[in-house]
Amino acid sequence: MQLGVLKEAQPQENRAPMIPADAKKLVRLGAEVLVEAGCGLRAGFSDEDYAEAGATVRAERSAILAGADVILRLTRPSLDEVPALKSGAVHVSYLDPFNEPELIDALARQNVSAISMEMIPRSTRAQKMDALSSQGSLAGYVMVLKATTAAPTILPMMMTPAGTLKPATIFVIGAGVAGLQAIATAKRLGAKVVAFDTRSEVAEQVSSLGGKFLEIDLGETGSTKDGYAVQLTPEQLELQKQGQAKQIAESDIVITTAQLFGRKPPVLVTAEMVASMRAGSVIVDMAAESGGNVEGSIAGETVQVGGVTIIGDGNWANFVARDASQMYSANLFNLLDEFWDEEAKELRLDLDDDILKGCVITHGGEIVNETIRQLRS
């Protein structure tokens, strides 16, 4: 079975979908691994590394696209790439299936089994394949670093002969995977950390990392069976904003990570709140790319709004590309390994499996995923 690893097309993307170490493991499983030349370069892995691992390095992207039984990559294919894929091939990547109906249709038409890495269920068993977690966790770390670098103060408290520097206060909104890692990183650097999340069970998780949970009574909230937050009612959102306003004004750094899976993120930090912050404060909007939690944030950019720096870079894990590649690659490997048929030495997709039920979007020329199908109807 041929596995094809493609080089990422966007120039600013540094990550590689598969690192040599995992390629080697795949070869050991009996797969033939084709790697597009230059695939790992920006993440620090040379073509020779792949060759040494037993993979075949090929310069012609089209050959891999057309020939491989399984395509491994990070970002979704462009629409015009889809017809080049082999019929019956498996395509694994982020797909953004909620927002890319045309792409999904095209994949189905091409009879490709498309696996969406976003849709890996958040179950204990599937965690090792869960790229949202692995990349989100790195994002949490990066966001704190970015904010810290932009701040005109240091995070920890310091009592020195030249006076006492107060610890910076960091407010993290949304304590999912990324938010928790942000809390941990900020705590490590010595900041005072306050966090808020609509899911009440998160309070304990926040304090388990030494952070303080901001209590706002929103009434009934909840999470989906997959552990995702449900959307708030407009009244609840208003309550939340009121509850946060004071904390935001008092914070040196605000980091928002509140995403709602498959939906546009809510605006949690209004322009007014931004204005209430001291000059020199920093806001990081993790969700900037998908619409933003912060009024005034611009996707992919760092802007100054009345003395406050708003960072909306996005693709956070990309800033620590080597580690991010290693983790994404491990996620992919674990996925393949889980469904690998050792006898036949090939990938076998059993659509009755809970994990595959969640993440296989198209198969056998149809859209097979329940959630996406419901979205369509």
Place this chain on the structure above:
Amino acid sequence: MQLGVLKEAQPQENRAPMIPADAKKLVRLGAEVLVEAGCGLRAGFSDEDYAEAGATVRAERSAILAGADVILRLTRPSLDEVPALKSGAVHVSYLDPFNEPELIDALARQNVSAISMEMIPRSTRAQKMDALSSQGSLAGYVMVLKATTAAPTILPMMMTPAGTLKPATIFVIGAGVAGLQAIATAKRLGAKVVAFDTRSEVAEQVSSLGGKFLEIDLGETGSTKDGYAVQLTPEQLELQKQGQAKQIAESDIVITTAQLFGRKPPVLVTAEMVASMRAGSVIVDMAAESGGNVEGSIAGETVQVGGVTIIGDGNWANFVARDASQMYSANLFNLLDEFWDEEAKELRLDLDDDILKGCVITHGGEIVNETIRQLRS
């Protein structure tokens, strides 16, 4: 008595020599404080803040230069500013007296009492006025942040469902004030920290922060009575380079802080050593501005040398301008406060005092500082 606070001239300098809170304290001591308009802006303090503190904000720089009995600033005056100073005035700033003979002469000629902040002795009593310490400490923090941001990996160890990320290894050369803070910050972020310094008593200080001290037997080294390191012999330097080579090759981040007070810093990381490092590694050369500890570092710039990033920014404390201003300002205030005559409500320089003996360079039209005088003769 009029104290004049000047706005820093260089556009990239964000710090202010005096913050409103300390200006207020000076006013309480009975001084008249003149502040150049816009002085604190880039550090986050508006002119109104100063006015509220009881200072007079003046737009005309020349008036302050000419009128004030004491001039407070960060960077040294330009040669052409000196004649504008009032005769008999006190001028407090960094002076770089070892490298600026002309400036010193000019100040003496103008009958200015010039205090060099670099020359505050490293004694326990003088610590509160010691700007090298306060700014150096911030520099240590900033250098780690810069290096971390540039690295393609995260610093801490993480054992995750997507594999284990190894902790990054940081090697700090020179564990003075800045080096120690760098060690502490890197430790906080979860890195493995190794450090080296020629002064043997530093080993204990390194381990007191959780770092590992690299033992290299250099034979007899030592420190001056002020606690500064003495210059190594060429043989010792060679020994040191050999001893470090392996550690450097194994490190993800190298931070050099080895300065020798008043002399050109030694080259400790050769081009060869840089080449021995893994691609994606980062080197921070604290001393880049004054000549550099690292071969290939460029003052004020970040360069890539064969996959290794060498950061030579310099003026590190400037990156956390607000805190840096607060600390420098406190240093200045403590200095004035120590030698303030409460009765007469004026600054009185008693040249018999140990501290002033060290830091007053010119006084009464002469160069009075021992060290500088010896340098001349």
Place this chain on the structure above:
Amino acid sequence: MDPVFLTFILMLSIFLGFELISKVPSTLHTPLMSGSNAISGITLVGAIGSAGGGFGQLATVLGVGAVALATINVVGGYLVTDRMLAMFKKKEDGK
């Protein structure tokens, strides 16, 4: 033989007393003192013998005095101790 037995008993009791009172938290010092003070009212048992033994008027008078005093010690001692300890209880509950 009697004195020997008594010495043995004395010796053993002293050791036991030493072993029993080790590492008592300081908050308990006063109640402990008061409680063991109540025990020392055991002299009441001896006093009863003197008071009721019919050994003549003087012995009886002395005995009755001893009984009264020892009883004060016993009754007052236990009650005071209990009051103190009850107070502890309350303070802890209150927290």
Place this chain on the structure above:
Amino acid sequence: MDPVFLTFILMLSIFLGFELISKVPSTLHTPLMSGSNAISGITLVGAIGSAGGGFGQLATVLGVGAVALATINVVGGYLVTDRMLAMFKKKEDGK
């Protein structure tokens, strides 16, 4: 009165024994056992009375046997304990 005294002594000794052996580190269990085993050889004192008391042949024979056995217990017990403890010492020094 005798049995009463003896009971008191028994009671006090038992309490004392309980109090003495509390929280012994497990490394000391065996030597402690062995050391207290040696003490139980005190029966030697009783045996001496029987062996040397001149109560007739049978008593003497029994007594001498008891003396010999008890002496083994005493001498062997103390020496073995000491050997064990000496070993501890060495191990600690060695560290």
Place this chain on the structure above:
Amino acid sequence: MNTLLLINLAYVVSAVLFIFGLKQLGSAATARRGNFISACGMLIAVVVTLLDQGIVDFRWIALGVAIGAVIGLLGARLIAMTAMPEMVALFNGFGGLASLLVGWAVLYEADHATFTLVTVALSILIGGLTFTGSMVAWGKLSETISSKPLQFAGQQFVNGLLVLTILAVAAVFITDQANAELLYALIALSFIFGVMAVMPIGGGDMPVVISLLNSYSGLAACAAGFAVNNIILIVSGSLVGASGIILTQIMCKAMNRSLANVLFSGFGTVKTSTTTIEGEINPIEAQDAYFILEAASSVVIVPGYGMAVAQAQHVVKELQELLEENGCEVVYGIHPVAGRMPGHMNVLLAEADVSYDLLLEMDEINTRMPNMDVAIVIGANDVVNPAAKEIEDSPIYGMPIISVDQAKTVFVLKRSMASGFAGIDNPLFFKENTRMLFGDARQSLTQVVREFE
């Protein structure tokens, strides 16, 4: 009278020395001195006894002492260090036999008052069973006889019968004024009883048995003391008896067994029921945990989300250091999904400054698990849930877990029987080698740490 007083005062002194000796034996720093002090007490007691005016003939005494001293000396000097425990058993047996003989000899010395006869009967019974029991223990330890527990059908019945017989014979012996045949019967019965009591116990439990027999030999000396009316025998005998019992219990706890379990596992039917009954959990206290940890030489700590909730990382580190000081090897087994975010455990353990080298990944620790004496699961649940291996329809079936159940003993520190993130029950808690230490993990650990003196 004067000598008698002197002797008795000397006895007081030697009792004091025994007490000090015992106390000092309880701490490593003073143990050797304690042994010496107690030996001095013994010397004094023996020497002053010789002053007794009742003693008319020293030759036999000298003979007995000489024989005993030589044997004792040689025995103690020559045996290998590894054979110490069985040597103690042997000596102990001799002590018991000596008490038996002393009791017996009293029959030819004094009047046969009921009280005396009761004490004689007790000396004989306890002394005799101590003797044969110790011999069997010695045999099992030195592998002279099979160290396997010897059990047979109807054992329980036979033993019951034996006890009844002994009671009956002893009663008649006392009322019948020391009938000689009954005397021999009593001796024989006590011997048999000693054998019957120890034979069914396995070699591994012998140390506990020896400790118990040691306590008995103290009681035998005490009984002999009543018989010969000697106070030092009573005091020292009861000291040894009481401290021996306590020691036995401590040792049982260290082996994680109850005394009854050790003694009667053979008497009853072989217990097979516990393994099959799922639903039996074994809660323990911090002190018991301490005793087991104190004896462990390799420990793996498996932290989970509960450690984070309890903020127990610092005290975990402290426990690690105490164990290491105690000569124990400590590692951490980190499951990749432990906690609530990737690297959660790393954050906490780094905060507590746990060396990175001690953090083992799941696969690595799993291969080493069978060699681990103790696995301490601190607020982890899903990541150590054997359901992932054992129960096919479990939602986590197939997930790799840290197989703590393969360690010799597993401590699970959590507050309740509640389930973890995945919301499924955990069969680990019901395993035979699992001990639940309920309570907030930090508090539980603090208690355990405090137990380390």
Place this chain on the structure above:
Amino acid sequence: MNTLLLINLAYVVSAVLFIFGLKQLGSAATARRGNFISACGMLIAVVVTLLDQGIVDFRWIALGVAIGAVIGLLGARLIAMTAMPEMVALFNGFGGLASLLVGWAVLYEADHATFTLVTVALSILIGGLTFTGSMVAWGKLSETISSKPLQFAGQQFVNGLLVLTILAVAAVFITDQANAELLYALIALSFIFGVMAVMPIGGGDMPVVISLLNSYSGLAACAAGFAVNNIILIVSGSLVGASGIILTQIMCKAMNRSLANVLFSGFGTVKTSTTTIEGEINPIEAQDAYFILEAASSVVIVPGYGMAVAQAQHVVKELQELLEENGCEVVYGIHPVAGRMPGHMNVLLAEADVSYDLLLEMDEINTRMPNMDVAIVIGANDVVNPAAKEIEDSPIYGMPIISVDQAKTVFVLKRSMASGFAGIDNPLFFKENTRMLFGDARQSLTQVVREFE
């Protein structure tokens, strides 16, 4: 005989109850139950004593008991909670007097054997001095008499004379077969001795004195027991006597005094020497430190470079938590130049997760210092060196320091008398309220922490 046996067995039971009671009084959780158990023991002892066939007349007994019970009950019920300690002193005095009377009464009961007379003399002496001593203590505590130590010239001489007289009178009393006048003299002397012994002791030390007198009243009961030949008196009396002595010592330690210092500070000359002698240092052990900390209600921790070297931050945090649990307020005083880099202490304390709110700056802590019970200096030296304030030619003269010397007690934890970074000696170590706890800071603290049970 049968009743006698019954009585004596009952006595054994009550002794056992006393022992249990005392043991349980030692732990907060069981103390109240312990007091109850011991009261039960007392009840049993009293009731069975009434069964004694020697008792022929119950009326007087009933009268005495009634009077005593009413007074005791009212006393215990009515006094204010704050007056407890003096109440204990009062009760204790009555107990002592009772013993005196019992001893006295024996003179009219039995033969005047020497042994009896010795014990009678002892009962009278100890009982009498307990009585008046307790009365004086009560007076001082309730401010009925001045609580100041009463001292006069030649006190030592007078006291020596008194002791000699007592010895002489007692000796003659015994040899002279209980001469009545000597009896009265003995009683009077014991009274005087009690007064003389307690008057010179200040009111602040009264708790220790009461504890000691409590021990004495136990010994008085014990002596009375010897006099009337009653075993329960002997056992309980000596239990109380021994535990009282231990308790007294513990209390002295908690006050950071030696018993001799408490008792004889008045006897000797007023000690003024120690303050002037510079060069006297007071080293203490972890246990003593524990006793003081246990009693403290506010503690400030002043860390320095030594804490960093010892990596003691985690155990410092633990100590903080233990103290807080104990109801003590703990803050940290951070000197700006402590350590070897700016913010050194912050880095370490943040690692140990010490709340930022507890870190006080120098000025803030200095204003609060005089209210602090204990300042714990952990590996700091220069930053707490009073030379900066006191010694004008010191190189650090004029540097602001953390004035730990103004706290009631200062502990300094360091390894030796070595100087710090600035290389100058530290007069703090020689101050009267300073205690040096030598050793690696982490080890010392660990030991202190372990003392918290």
